[in-house]
Amino acid sequence: MYALEMMSITKEFPGVKALDNVSFKVKKGEIHSLCGENGAGKSTLMKVLSGLYPAGTYSGEIRIDGKTMNFRNITDAEQAGISIIHQELALVKDMTVGENIFLGREPKRFGSIQWDQLYAETRKWLQAVGLDVHPETKVHSLGIGQQQLVEIAKALSKNTRILILDEPTAALTESEVEILMNLLQDLRKKGVACIYISHKMPEVFFLSDSITILRDGQSIATLDREEANEDRVIALMVGRELTERYPYVKHTPKEVVLEVKNYTVWNKDKPGMKVNENINFKLRKGEILGIAGLMGAGRSELVMSLFGAYEGKAEGEVCIDGQKVKINSVRSAIQAGLALVTEDRKRLGLVLGMDVKTNTTLASLPTISKFGVMNNNEEIKWSAKYAKELKTKTASLETRVGSLSGGNQQKVVLAKWLMAKPKILILDEPTRGIDVGAKYEIYNLMNRLVEDGVAIIMISSELPEVLGMSDRILVMNEGKFVKELKREEANQENIMQAATGGK
Ligand SMILES: Nc1ncnc2c1ncn2[C@@H]1O[C@H](COP(=O)(O)OP(=O)(O)OP(=O)(O)O)[C@@H](O)[C@H]1O
Numbered sequence: 345m346y347a348l349e350m351m352s353i354t355k356e357f358p359g360v361k362a363l364d365n366v367s368f369k370v371k372k373g374e375i376h377s378l379c380g381e382n383g384a385g386k387s388t389l390m391k392v393l394s395g396l397y398p399a400g401t402y403s404g405e406i407r408i409d410g411k412t413m414n415f416r417n418i419t420d421a422e423q424a425g426i427s428i429i430h431q432e433l434a435l436v437k438d439m440t441v442g443e444n445i446f447l448g449r450e451p452k453r454f455g456s457i458q459w460d461q462l463y464a465e466t467r468k469w470l471q472a473v474g475l476d477v478h479p480e481t482k483v484h485s486l487g488i489g490q491q492q493l494v495e496i497a498k499a500l501s502k503n504t505r506i507l508i509l510d511e512p513t514a515a516l517t518e519s520e521v522e523i524l525m526n527l528l529q530d531l532r533k534k535g536v537a538c539i540y541i542s543h544k545m546p547e548v549f550f551l552s553d554s555i556t557i558l559r560d561g562q563s564i565a566t567l568d569r570e571e572a573n574e575d576r577v578i579a580l581m582v583g584r585e586l587t588e589r590y591p592y593v594k595h596t597p598k599e600v601v602l603e604v605k606n607y608t609v610w611n612k613d614k615p616g617m618k619v620n621e622n623i624n625f626k627l628r629k630g631e632i633l634g635i636a637g638l639m640g641a642g643r644s645e646l647v648m649s650l651f652g653a654y655e656g657k658a659e660g661e662v663c664i665d666g667q668k669v670k671i672n673s674v675r676s677a678i679q680a681g682l683a684l685v686t687e688d689r690k691r692l693g694l695v696l697g698m699d700v701k702t703n704t705t706l707a708s709l710p711t712i713s714k715f716g717v718m719n720n721n722e723e724i725k726w727s728a729k730y731a732k733e734l735k736t737k738t739a740s741l742e743t744r745v746g747s748l749s750g751g752n753q754q755k756v757v758l759a760k761w762l763m764a765k766p767k768i769l770i771l772d773e774p775t776r777g778i779d780v781g782a783k784y785e786i787y788n789l790m791n792r793l794v795e796d797g798v799a800i801i802m803i804s805s806e807l808p809e810v811l812g813m814s815d816r817i818l819v820m821n822e823g824k825f826v827k828e829l830k831r832e833e834a835n836q837e838n839i840m841q842a843a844t845g846g847k
């Protein structure tokens with residue numbers, strides 16, 4: 345008996361057939377992964393299921409426990425036991441944890457909210473997900489991982505029978521991922537069906553009982569755990585064999601372009617606390633310097649601070665091309681030749697209301713202008729070039745970036761900075777949320793930039809990526825660089841050992 349059957353689902357947007365006759369069935373109490381390239385239709389299928397796209401805006405049939413459903417809205421779907429945790433978190437930042445969990449369902453007596461009861465129940469659900477925060481904490485003061493767990497607590501509190509997680513671990517720390525994995529396995533035992541969307545193959549294989557692959561809006565195959573392996577799933581996703589994952593080419597590093605001396609950064613919220621201490625390193629033209637470390641080690645704070653985008657105080661010396669520079673704003677960083685692609689594409693990356701071509705060329709206006717006047721043809725030419733190279737899936741270059749799939753938004757951020765051809769390109773988790781095929785294209789572009797003399801710093805929590813693409817690796821632990829490894833001597837073990845504070 346299936347908990348869920350989605351049959352012949354077709355969903356169109358202007359100019360895009362996002363789902364084309366998709367069939368998707370999930371058994372009771374199984375963890376079922378949904379895999380596919382960026383723009384394959386995963387999130388759209390789940391939005392159909394969760395009532396966000398109501399009956400009538402798509403064709404096909406949804407059955408829950410064998411019964412046909414016609415959801416008019418999210419509430420209908422919730423009443424049928426479906427909860428979704430979206431790719432982009434959707435909590436109300438200015439409300440407390442408890443208010444968020446019970447939003448619209450506050451326990452009431454004689455018309456007034458029973459706050460004691462609300463917070464008591466909140467405590468219970470927070471405990472269930474292993475999140476140790478006060479129920480009255482405002483959501484904006486939580487980390488992304490903690491917010492994710494609040495979303496899950498919220499889903500659990502609604503007596504969910506089908507839980508949908510759309511790339512839940514993209515921003516979680518290792519220990520948060522572990523909590524989540526355990527939680528999902530507990531839920532499976534309780535008979536909850538779970539639909540898991542992720543580009544991280546190890547997680548998919550660790551968790552799944554079944555795997556369904558979408559490609560270009562079509563359901564390509566459903567495999568049992570036993571018959572699936574990484575290569576097979578990837579081949580079904582991209583429609584071809586992908587023999588090599590990391591197209592590394594040996595670079596020849598040249599002169600030092602960036603030197604950081606005795607650099608210390610203080611926490612923006614707790615000014616007495618250091619997030620980075622006594623950082624010293626050099627970066628050469630034509631090299632890829634990988635920065636490894638656990639999430640929360642202080643890698644992002646360091647590069648944000650170097651880029652003039654971190655609010656905490658910083659002290660130390662930064663030299664570019666041998667000249668001492670003072671970078672205290674993003675503008676001065678860009679002028680000094682720096683570019684930063686962050687993990688948080690909304691804050692430093694994209695203007696979601698503007699279209700693909702505008703976003704792509706935003707940091708390269710001189711390239712597409714003549715005598716200070718922007719040339720539309722140039723704008724189109726350049727943005728088309730990058731959309732093609734990165735295989736960005738978009739209906740047109742005039743499409744609003746906000747309507748692209750998550751991974752394709754990330755590609756536009758990358759295109760913007762790749763096009764700007766900075767002296768120093770800092771990539772913070774550049775391939776997070778990006779499918780395997782597109783990752784490969786990004787690595788190729790990185791190689792080409794490095795050959796053109798750009799220096800790249802790449803922060804990544806995916807060790808295979810750091811090992812696969814770096815010429816040299818620095819490992820950070822608790823805000824300090826604790827080890828430097830040449831490409832040849834680095835491996836998972838010695839990086840992890842250094843990253844976790846081992847000797
Ligand atoms: N609201 C929308 N308006 C127009 N087009 C849309 C909208 N939402 C999605 N699309 C398009 O539908 C297709 C499928 O997008 P979807 O978000 O489902 O992909 P996805 O598989 O979740 O990808 P990712 O791995 O990048 O998150 C894409 O081509 C996307 O641009």
Ligand SMILES: [Mg+2]
Nearest residue numbers: 387431749750
């Ligand atoms: Mg998606």
